[in-house]
Amino acid sequence: MSRKTHVSHKDIDVEGRFATWIKMAIDLISPKDLMFVGGRGTSKTSDIIAERSMDIIYDMPGSYQVFVADTYVNALKNVVPTLLEGWERKGWREGTHYVTDARPPAHFELPYKPVQNYKHTISVFNGCFFNLVSMDQPTGSAGNSYQHIFGDEVRYTDPDKLKKLTPALRGEYTRFGHSVYYRGRTFTTDMPNVAEGDYDWILEEEKNMDREQIETALQAALVMNEIKKELYNAIKDNNRQKVQALKRNLIRWTERWVRCRRDSTFFFIVSSYVNVDVLTDGFFTDSLKALGIEEFKASILSLKAELKKGEKFYVNLQDHHFYHDGVISEYYNKFAIGEKIEESSLALRYIDHNAPLDAGMDFGNMCSMVLGQELGRDYYVFKNMYTLAPESSKELAIEFLDFFKHHKTKILNLYYDRSGNQYQKLKKDWATEIQDHIEKMNGEATGWKVNLMNRNQATIFHSEEFNYAKKLMGEYYDQIPRLKICRYQCRELKSSLELAKTKVKKNTRTGSNEILKDKSSEDLPLKKLPMFSTNFSDAFKYLMWRKKWVKITNDRKRGTMTAPSVVGD
Incomplete structure (x- = not known):
């Protein structure tokens, strides 16, 4: 329809831009x-x-x-x-x-x-x-x-x-x-x-x-593009008669283009390969190594991923366990666009600033902290925090102190991984370390008191956690508060709970099959742990594993339920 158009990048009326074909x-x-x-x-x-x-x-x-x-x-x-x-x-x-x-x-x-x-x-x-x-x-x-x-x-x-x-x-x-x-x-x-x-x-x-409407709009736009190229050449050739004719034709096709785009x-x-010229091959190689195949398929290849319900460890976890209105948006009105935001517990809707805080912790190369309070009939989990190595308990304590600096009753009841008790006689265990950092930062008292709640904590077996979580989230007992987790402040916890899978293993002592939590996700690259590992689900386990609540779920007179029998390897 038109001759080849040559445009100089030195032309003041020309702006060079890169765009993918989808753009x-x-x-x-x-x-x-x-x-x-x-x-x-x-x-x-x-x-x-x-x-x-x-x-x-x-x-x-x-x-x-x-x-x-x-x-x-x-x-x-x-x-x-x-x-x-x-x-x-x-x-x-x-x-x-x-x-x-x-x-x-x-x-x-x-x-x-x-x-x-x-x-x-x-x-x-x-x-x-x-x-x-x-x-x-x-x-x-x-x-x-x-x-x-x-x-x-x-x-x-x-x-x-x-x-x-x-x-x-x-x-x-x-x-x-x-x-x-x-x-x-x-x-x-x-x-x-x-x-x-x-x-x-x-x-x-x-x-x-x-689809037909979209194809028509695209075809009309391509015709308009050809007319614009013809118009450029006509102006360049100083062909005034052709310029006027092409302008009239462009108006007609613009009207058609607008009409076919209505509604x-x-x-x-x-997939990300649409931008491979800019991203280069190395981006995809590095992403596969960092993300793992499943996340790579979803985030890079744009393939659907789904976890079957039968594979879920927390089988009774439902959407009603996550609340949406936990953030007081008026708090953020004082921050302008582009300004550094100071996150604070003052923005939490469901919190009693005059009551002690509870926290569950899991230690390791990722330190995970999940915080909540029992408020009336419900237990609200309203914040999660974490650090990744080389950062550790001190950096986590700093984040905690900054976020909850306006909390009035400065008492923290800490429930944690039993590994946090190791070396407690030498005063170098994980639990004592985080306690010391929260109570005294850089040699100065912070005003906080940390109660270590899990001294001499027995091992919580996976099958025990499976059964307890099933009853807790199933809301079988009125004596146990209903679980409420903030969707926005606990995004990593939410993901960890929803992605946790089961696996079946034969118990060498009893010879029977038992349900375990699949912990293989904890071998992911460090930066993937917060969203995709079971670390946060373990911190949640310690937070919610209360002796009085566990006793209620284990009371057979109340109609206890156990993990289903599993057939096969």
């Missing part, structure tokens, strides 16, 4: 709704969302848009800074094209309606206004109205929480209804892993894609 396809199709599942390194936020958001900003000046994240902490520390980095790469500058957490300068256009609060917001030069919304408190923005919604890493986003925000996609049709993006959605994520507790609702969006959904899954 170019997304730009050409420009659907109303984008549902994109991509492996690590596919530049989902810094490239795809960044440029798509810029297109939407130009198409709907003055509109209200919203960016959702699972928590404010994740949004402020990770998601939004990456988005702004992408804008900077594409030529936008803070103060000139956008401002954060502040009233915009006088030369900025205003949004279509007045702004009530500039905290956790982004204002753009043409009047577009972005509000940042945390999914642990979605109702706070449900009364507002937005013209487009963005979300990154939506495998962490609860669909029920997101539904509460959906009615907010409304308003000002006469002003913005011309745009294909009006009331649209842009969601990206790695491949969800339901075995880790991820939400996989984005995969259901595939059924909303009209369109583009759903696509790609």
Whole structure:
């Protein structure tokens, strides 16, 4: 259709950019709704969302848009800074094209309606206004109205929480209804892993894609691209008559392109290999070594992973054990976008600052701490912490002291791995070490008192833990509090519990098969331990293994239940 087009990179009207083929396809199709599942390194936020958001900003000046994240902490520390980095790469500058957490300068256009609060917001030069919304408190923005919604890493986003925000996609049709993006959605994520507790609702969006419509939009865009190339050459040749004809033709095809994109959904899954030219072969080799084959398949190859229920060690662990409203989002209002965030127990909703804290600990090259309190009928596990070697108990104590520095009753009841008692006579055991660091840091008393609760603790066998956890999580007994775990502050614990598998081994003493917890995940590379090993599940075990509760579950008069018999090797 056109002759070969030569463009000089020295031309002041030319900007050279690299893009993967999927990024170019997304730009050409420009659907109303984008549902994109991509492996690590596919530049989902810094490239795809960044440029798509810029297109939407130009198409709907003055509109209200919203960016959702699972928590404010994740949004402020990770998601939004990456988005702004992408804008900077594409030529936008803070103060000139956008401002954060502040009233915009006088030369900025205003949004279509007045702004009530500039905290956790982004204002753009043409009047577009972005509000940042945390999914642990979605109702706070449900009364507002937005013209487009963005979300990154939506495998962490609860669909029920997101539904509460959906009615907010409304308003000002006469002003913005011309745009294909009006009331649209842009969601990206790695491949969800339901075995880790991820939400996989984005995969259901595939059924909303009209393949023929998407192909038509792509074909129309390719025709437009050819016309633009012809137009470039005509301008270069100073052929005014051809320039005018091509401009008219471009208008006609642009109208067709816009029409065929109305109410369109583009759903696509790609692996990290889509960006192999930038990542290089070494990235994939190193990732396989670091992640292991199962995580590599999900995070890099974008293949679905699933843990069968029969393999789960914590068979009665259900979604109702995890609560979503454990973070007081108002606490984070004092922190601006890009500012260092001071995490604190003051942001915890379910905590009694006037009561002692409980902690479960597992020691080793990864030190894991799980913290909670019994509050009425429920036991709330509201925070987990960890260190990886070479960091150890001192660094963990520092994190604990910083997070709970506003706690009023400074008493910690510590339940821990029996290995923590080793060398206790020499005062060099793990338990005494963490106790000393919490009670006295750098030679100065902190005001905390640590009670070591597991002196002379007997071994907790895997079969005992299996049966006890089954009854605890099954809520068989009214005398034992119901388990509640914070989904956001205990993400690593949640993953550890959900991924823990069983294995069967013949007991050499009795000759019968017994259920064990598969501990092979503790041999993973160090940085993978927090999310994918059983370490945190062991810290949880020590926290919840209370003599009075165990006695209740072992009382046969109460109807005790045991691990099922297992046939086979």
